[in-house]
Amino acid sequence: PDVRSIEFVDDRALGLLREHGDDARLRIDVPAEAGAAVLFEVELPERLADADALDLLERVLDAPGAAPDGPLARLLAILAEHGAVDTLQIALPEDESRRGALTELREAVPKRVNEILAARRREDPAVRKVGGDPIVPFVRVPDLLETCARAFESRGLASATWGHLSDGNLHPNVLARSAEEVGRGEDALIEIAARAAELGGSPLSEHGVGRHPLKQEMLRRFLGDDAVACMRRVKRALDPPGRLAPGVLFRLT
16 A cells, blocks of 8 residues: 555653653553554545455454455554554544544644643743754664654653654654753754764754754754855845845845
8 A cells, every 4th residue: 555654753752742641632542661653544445334344354363364455454454463453543444533533642742742842931031942853864763763762761851752754753852841851952952963964864854954953053063164155146136126026045135
């Protein structure tokens, strides 16, 4: 089948969802021992009724070699081979409500992180969002995940990492409690950005590079001052008034 997207949520982010009761509210079983969650959406080559999908799953589990060959059967066999069926949460083709719940579970992660930071900012105005969006080739994602975990743990920082696994694009975030932790978090993100570049990726892939000093620093380190200056000259030549997406990539001043 065509796997349209693969999303990732790490164990720390799952802990936030359980703490706020999102898993129970959405009726999604998240095992306490889960080290991560992978959510994927599959586009089937032909319309399949729920009963037929369940029947195929049962046949694959009972006798993998005897099940009728096809893209969905092969996918289910891969999941079974890696022991992922017992904790599999399925949204069947006709179950739009269940599909929406799984999507909402993923979207609840940044929502909870933002809520936590907003509450802490009320106690300490110096607290702010410290998050990145590095991207690497898909096969190097495990290396990047290890770097994220090590960078945060070595600095004693609470964190949550999620992202678009199929793109190799992660969103490591720090749950800072003070200005001092903000500083340590930014140091961690610089380390992660450098590692992303070493892995053949980029430290930046989304979200307003020009509106954040830390991302401006990442851009400078990744491309170099000469390249950034050249980009600025091209921008001025094509858009002298600075009207097109002002400040999204870099400030014109």
